Amino acid sequence: MKTRLAVSVLLVGVMAVSMTGCKGLFGKKKAPDAGVTDVGMTGTGTGLDANTSGTRIGEGGTIVNAQLSAVQFAFDSALVDEAERAKAEAAANYLKGNAGTFVTLEGHCDEQGSAEYNMSLGERRAQAVRTYLMNLGIDTTRIQTKSFGKEKPKDPGHDEKAWSVNRRVEFVVMK
Amino acid sequence: MKTFLFHSLLALALISTASAQEVRVIKNTGTKASLDVSTFGAAGANGYVFRQTLTSDLEHCGWFAMVRPASFNVTGSCHDNDGTLTVDCQVLNVLKNSVVLSKTYTDTSPNARRLAHKVADDIIMAIKGFHGICSGRIAMVGTATGNKELYICDADGGNLHQLTRDNSISMAPRWAPDGSKIVYTSFLKGFADIYMIEMPSGKRSVIARSPGINMAGAISPGGGEMLMVLSKDGNPEIYSRSFSNGQLIRLTRTPRAGEASPTWSPDGSQIAYVSDMAGAGSPQLYIMDRSGTSRRLTSRGKENVDPDWGANNLIAFSSRRSGLYSIYIINPATMEERQVSPSDANYEDPSWASDGRHLVCTKREGNGTRIYLLDTMGDAPVCLTPYGGSWSAPSWCAK
Numbered sequence: 001m002k003t004r005l006a007v008s009v010l011l012v013g014v015m016a017v018s019m020t021g022c023k024g025l026f027g028k029k030k031a032p033d034a035g036v037t038d039v040g041m042t043g044t045g046t047g048l049d050a051n052t053s054g055t056r057i058g059e060g061g062t063i064v065n066a067q068l069s070a071v072q073f074a075f076d077s078a079l080v081d082e083a084e085r086a087k088a089e090a091a092a093n094y095l096k097g098n099a100g101t102f103v104t105l106e107g108h109c110d111e112q113g114s115a116e117y118n119m120s121l122g123e124r125r126a127q128a129v130r131t132y133l134m135n136l137g138i139d140t141t142r143i144q145t146k147s148f149g150k151e152k153p154k155d156p157g158h159d160e161k162a163w164s165v166n167r168r169v170e171f172v173v174m175k
Numbered sequence: 176m177k178t179f180l181f182h183s184l185l186a187l188a189l190i191s192t193a194s195a196q197e198v199r200v201i202k203n204t205g206t207k208a209s210l211d212v213s214t215f216g217a218a219g220a221n222g223y224v225f226r227q228t229l230t231s232d233l234e235h236c237g238w239f240a241m242v243r244p245a246s247f248n249v250t251g252s253c254h255d256n257d258g259t260l261t262v263d264c265q266v267l268n269v270l271k272n273s274v275v276l277s278k279t280y281t282d283t284s285p286n287a288r289r290l291a292h293k294v295a296d297d298i299i300m301a302i303k304g305f306h307g308i309c310s311g312r313i314a315m316v317g318t319a320t321g322n323k324e325l326y327i328c329d330a331d332g333g334n335l336h337q338l339t340r341d342n343s344i345s346m347a348p349r350w351a352p353d354g355s356k357i358v359y360t361s362f363l364k365g366f367a368d369i370y371m372i373e374m375p376s377g378k379r380s381v382i383a384r385s386p387g388i389n390m391a392g393a394i395s396p397g398g399g400e401m402l403m404v405l406s407k408d409g410n411p412e413i414y415s416r417s418f419s420n421g422q423l424i425r426l427t428r429t430p431r432a433g434e435a436s437p438t439w440s441p442d443g444s445q446i447a448y449v450s451d452m453a454g455a456g457s458p459q460l461y462i463m464d465r466s467g468t469s470r471r472l473t474s475r476g477k478e479n480v481d482p483d484w485g486a487n488n489l490i491a492f493s494s495r496r497s498g499l500y501s502i503y504i505i506n507p508a509t510m511e512e513r514q515v516s517p518s519d520a521n522y523e524d525p526s527w528a529s530d531g532r533h534l535v536c537t538k539r540e541g542n543g544t545r546i547y548l549l550d551t552m553g554d555a556p557v558c559l560t561p562y563g564g565s566w567s568a569p570s571w572c573a574k
Contacts, residue, residue: 003344056366056386076451076456077455077456080435091523101282109475113433113478114478114481114523115347116346116347116390116391116404116449117433117435117449117478117480118390118434119346119360119404120390120404120411121451123410123433127406144386145386145387145406146387147387147388147390148344148362149346151344
């Protein structure tokens, strides 16, 4: 765990270049000069911030029942609806009022369609809430995103009612 | 952006040309050769397993009609002597009265099913002159234990073997093209990280565990690089990583879109992948070459996902149209596409078999999915996982 944390910190320092812990696959040592090279631009703009702020924060922490409701999403959407924003605001208020806590934003999708695309979609849902919390003044070092795609439905049903419950971002607060 | 727009327009132009023609991507190669295996002898428990497997393989490979009298007779026998299987196999071309295969096999393992697959492929080679798929293997995800674990089975679904015991969520297994490794995504440490399993030793190492998701590793045809989806620099983007020097190259830069499911072209010069850059809620397929130039590949269907670029240079994918997921194949050079799964159910997540004719994919049945072998030339789909639990994410390996 310690090694991993140290490596992670190093990663953040060098703009997260190498993957960690891949012994023997890419040579004995990770190349320290291995820069992130960009080829193949599609689209413009800088968009989201780098998701390098808090590498796997909270490992070994304990989960706090903060009584926060999940933010729900429309089908195939990663936008935080206006009606759902109060939930993100409640989470921001909780974090402001409870120093020393941090939050994992768990993005989930309904069971329809590609498992792999849903992993990406769940991550973007979590990142949309992350952006919202940032704009409300929460330090990014207290937030991490995580996607479960369609792998962990809250409602085990197979109809639109279950699907709408399952399209969500949950707040998992730890300290 | 300009380049991209240009290519989109180019792609649109190509689509309209293609749709005007309605050309079949794969031509039917004609009637099946008639084959008679009914006199093949068997002794001992393993002998019977061998014969049954051989007959089933020849029946399902798509190239033969099992009738009598036939143009080709398969004769011989399989004997099980104290753990050693001995097979004699002759194939006679009845019309020419010539022996096209005469071979003896011994197997001390013994694995009657594997041996039958090998003999079936030898028969296909002797009669048709090309490699069959009977000796192929499939990696997939199954829930028989209650958790999503990786499994391997033969091309016919037999020899089912549980590969991981992680008690976690395993996803997206993909073989290295030479069959020496399987790359997959697992929540073993709580987050979606990429792991690699060396085959057959089962030795495992972690490949990617950066913040956010690490997903969908795909080893290049030459084995020197791996594609993956990472979200460490923002939303999910596609990267390639060199195995020799560790260099990580970011391939996509779509700040308002997510990418998924990269797959290599057979020569490693291009990749196909999923992106919803054209509109939220409408993931589509794109192709990118080594210069970084990308173009949109699919236009019809609200969702076009899970591409697999076959050795035949056709890309298989699942497409949602009128509320139903079906398997389509598209020729990226001509943009011609056609549906290859029946419309009786949702078929998703295809992986090409090595003969360029068959695919494995999932079919929704009840509340779960099973793996099916699909034939692009019209034979009925065959269920490969009639087992309990839900089966998904098939990946074909020729070796």
